[in-house]
Amino acid sequence: MRSQAFRDEEKVKALAGSPLFQGLGPEDLAAVGRSTAGRSFRTGELLFLAGQEARGFFLILEGRVKLSRFGSDGREQVLHILGAGEPCGEVPVFEGGVYPATCTSLTPVRALYLPREAFLGLARQRPQLLLGMLAILSRRLRALVELVDDLALKEVAPRLARCLLEEAGGRDILELSISKANLAARLGTIPETLSRVLARLQREGLLEVEGRTVRLLDPAALRRLSGNDSP
Amino acid sequence: MRSQAFRDEEKVKALAGSPLFQGLGPEDLAAVGRSTAGRSFRTGELLFLAGQEARGFFLILEGRVKLSRFGSDGREQVLHILGAGEPCGEVPVFEGGVYPATCTSLTPVRALYLPREAFLGLARQRPQLLLGMLAILSRRLRALVELVDDLALKEVAPRLARCLLEEAGGRDILELSISKANLAARLGTIPETLSRVLARLQREGLLEVEGRTVRLLDPAALRRLSGNDSP
DNA sequence: CCCCTCCCTTGACCTGGGTCAAGGCGCCGG
DNA sequence: CCGGCGCCTTGACCCAGGTCAAGGGAGGGG
Numbered sequence: 001m002r003s004q005a006f007r008d009e010e011k012v013k014a015l016a017g018s019p020l021f022q023g024l025g026p027e028d029l030a031a032v033g034r035s036t037a038g039r040s041f042r043t044g045e046l047l048f049l050a051g052q053e054a055r056g057f058f059l060i061l062e063g064r065v066k067l068s069r070f071g072s073d074g075r076e077q078v079l080h081i082l083g084a085g086e087p088c089g090e091v092p093v094f095e096g097g098v099y100p101a102t103c104t105s106l107t108p109v110r111a112l113y114l115p116r117e118a119f120l121g122l123a124r125q126r127p128q129l130l131l132g133m134l135a136i137l138s139r140r141l142r143a144l145v146e147l148v149d150d151l152a153l154k155e156v157a158p159r160l161a162r163c164l165l166e167e168a169g170g171r172d173i174l175e176l177s178i179s180k181a182n183l184a185a186r187l188g189t190i191p192e193t194l195s196r197v198l199a200r201l202q203r204e205g206l207l208e209v210e211g212r213t214v215r216l217l218d219p220a221a222l223r224r225l226s227g228n229d230s231p
Numbered sequence: 232m233r234s235q236a237f238r239d240e241e242k243v244k245a246l247a248g249s250p251l252f253q254g255l256g257p258e259d260l261a262a263v264g265r266s267t268a269g270r271s272f273r274t275g276e277l278l279f280l281a282g283q284e285a286r287g288f289f290l291i292l293e294g295r296v297k298l299s300r301f302g303s304d305g306r307e308q309v310l311h312i313l314g315a316g317e318p319c320g321e322v323p324v325f326e327g328g329v330y331p332a333t334c335t336s337l338t339p340v341r342a343l344y345l346p347r348e349a350f351l352g353l354a355r356q357r358p359q360l361l362l363g364m365l366a367i368l369s370r371r372l373r374a375l376v377e378l379v380d381d382l383a384l385k386e387v388a389p390r391l392a393r394c395l396l397e398e399a400g401g402r403d404i405l406e407l408s409i410s411k412a413n414l415a416a417r418l419g420t421i422p423e424t425l426s427r428v429l430a431r432l433q434r435e436g437l438l439e440v441e442g443r444t445v446r447l448l449d450p451a452a453l454r455r456l457s458g459n460d461s462p
Numbered sequence: 463c464c465c466c467t468c469c470c471t472t473g474a475c476c477t478g479g480g481t482c483a484a485g486g487c488g489c490c491g492g
Numbered sequence: 493c494c495g496g497c498g499c500c501t502t503g504a505c506c507c508a509g510g511t512c513a514a515g516g517g518a519g520g521g522g
Contacts, residue, residue, distance in 0.1 A: 069379070069380045069383075070384070071380075075384055077379060077380065077384055079376060091372055093369075094362065094365035094368075095369035123358075127354075127358035131354075133365060134365060134368065137365065137368040138322045138324075140372060141371060141375065142322060142331045144375040145310060145375065147379055148379055152302075152308035152382050153300065153302030153306055188382075
């Protein structure tokens with residue numbers, strides 16, 4: 001991890017682009033900007049560790065990070081993947097204590113570090129910010145509930161199907177944005193199992209895999225498989 | 232589910248007792264009180280269903296509820312168990328849409344129902360409330376992260392050990408506050424497996440079970456087993 | 463007092479998926 | 493051109509824990 005001073009105007013532009021800070025005036029943005037530190041990370045670098053004392057949180061400006069937990073045997077479970085504009089490591093801001101998970105960059109990342117007090121100070125004057133944060137935490141909660149549901153109640157194939165359908169977003173072809181090892185960790189399994197499931201779905205004619213490109217041959221069947229019977 | 236009018240002063244007292252509404256003046260409490268509906272539930276009644284459109288949330292005054300998700304085969308995963316003073320079903324207040332999980336009473340329950348708009352309206356004047364809500368959501372997030380960690384990375388015995396140690400809270404004897412079937416669902420397993428694990432730990436001399444009473448004979452070993460190597 | 467029901471326990475069995483080991487293949491440096 | 497290294501795939505094996513079926517025992521109603 002190395003520090004890097006970003007120009008103030010650059011920070012302001014970055015803040016303005018994040019949904020969380022939408023609706024703040026330029027002078028507010030400038031104030032936050034002054035109290036933040038810009039940081040850059042190379043791929044695979046650590047932003048923070050689960051259990052580490054937290055004094056602030058990150059706002060991702062560019063690139064993507066994963067939040068994960070590791071078992072005693074070293075196995076990894078990815079909890080979230082976050083991209084530009086999203087806050088990261090914000091839980092301890094409101095509840096104190098330590099980061100609940102470990103954060104690692106998946107790509108080169110540029111981020112702002114906001115000290116807890118700076119954010120809370122501004123939030124006192126702009127409660128708007130708190131509502132934005134509540135919406136974000138709510139989304140995270142919802143995502144985690146889905147993850148628990150998947151892990152506890154579904155097998156790997158349905159989880160994979162749901163994940164692919166989401167990623168595709170209606171299209172019938174998609175490019176995996178993360179390595180298969182990371183995808184496996186996201187799904188709560190290991191690369192070997194992911195490989196096998198992909199091979200099986202391919203054999204059954206539901207999809208076609210070519211490197212990181214996946215073509216969904218039978219989206220309806222995938223939707224059925226994923227257990228998403230709502231639409 | 233049946234409605235029941237609570238007296239206004241009773242509502243105010245109840246609200247004042249909840250951490251979320253700490254620090255509000257009596258006139259604020261009265262205002263919230265007027266816009267809420269009191270409700271009572273018998274044991275095992277449904278408060279709301281996952282996927283159901285939400286227009287407000289509950290504040291538990293008395294009793295306990297569980298939040299859970301159900302698999303297509305009917306298996307249940309308990310996400311949270313909530314007691315008096317805690318809000319329940321609050322996620323859609325900030326993000327719109329539907330309840331993420333199903334809520335069922337574990338005991339007779341008395342609760343207040345707060346319409347979304349009533350809460351948001353008061354929060355606009357008392358941003359304090361938003362901070363309280365953020366703290367609560369943060370705690371929920373942390374709990375869910377722990378649950379994911381358990382489900383994905385640990386076996387049943389460590390999960391059980393951690394759960395028992397928490398419940399005991401330092402003491403070496405405890406009374407299970409929920410049925411073993413519910414405990415199993417909490418741990419992400421089924422009653423049969425829970426039975427077997429309890430029997431094994433008993434055989435190994437780590438604890439003693441007598442109905443709902445559990446005596447922790449070797450808390451140190453249990454702590455080791457739970458993977459809680461921090462203290 | 464008996465039976466029925468609910469909840470828990472135990473045993474026998476089976477399977478999803480994790481572990482271990484062995485390649486295959488693309489890419490990079492020498 | 494070749495060896496080494498990541499990353500992925502495949503196969504053989506194994507085990508935690510889920511399923512199915514059969515009691516056991518405490519409490520409650522008839």
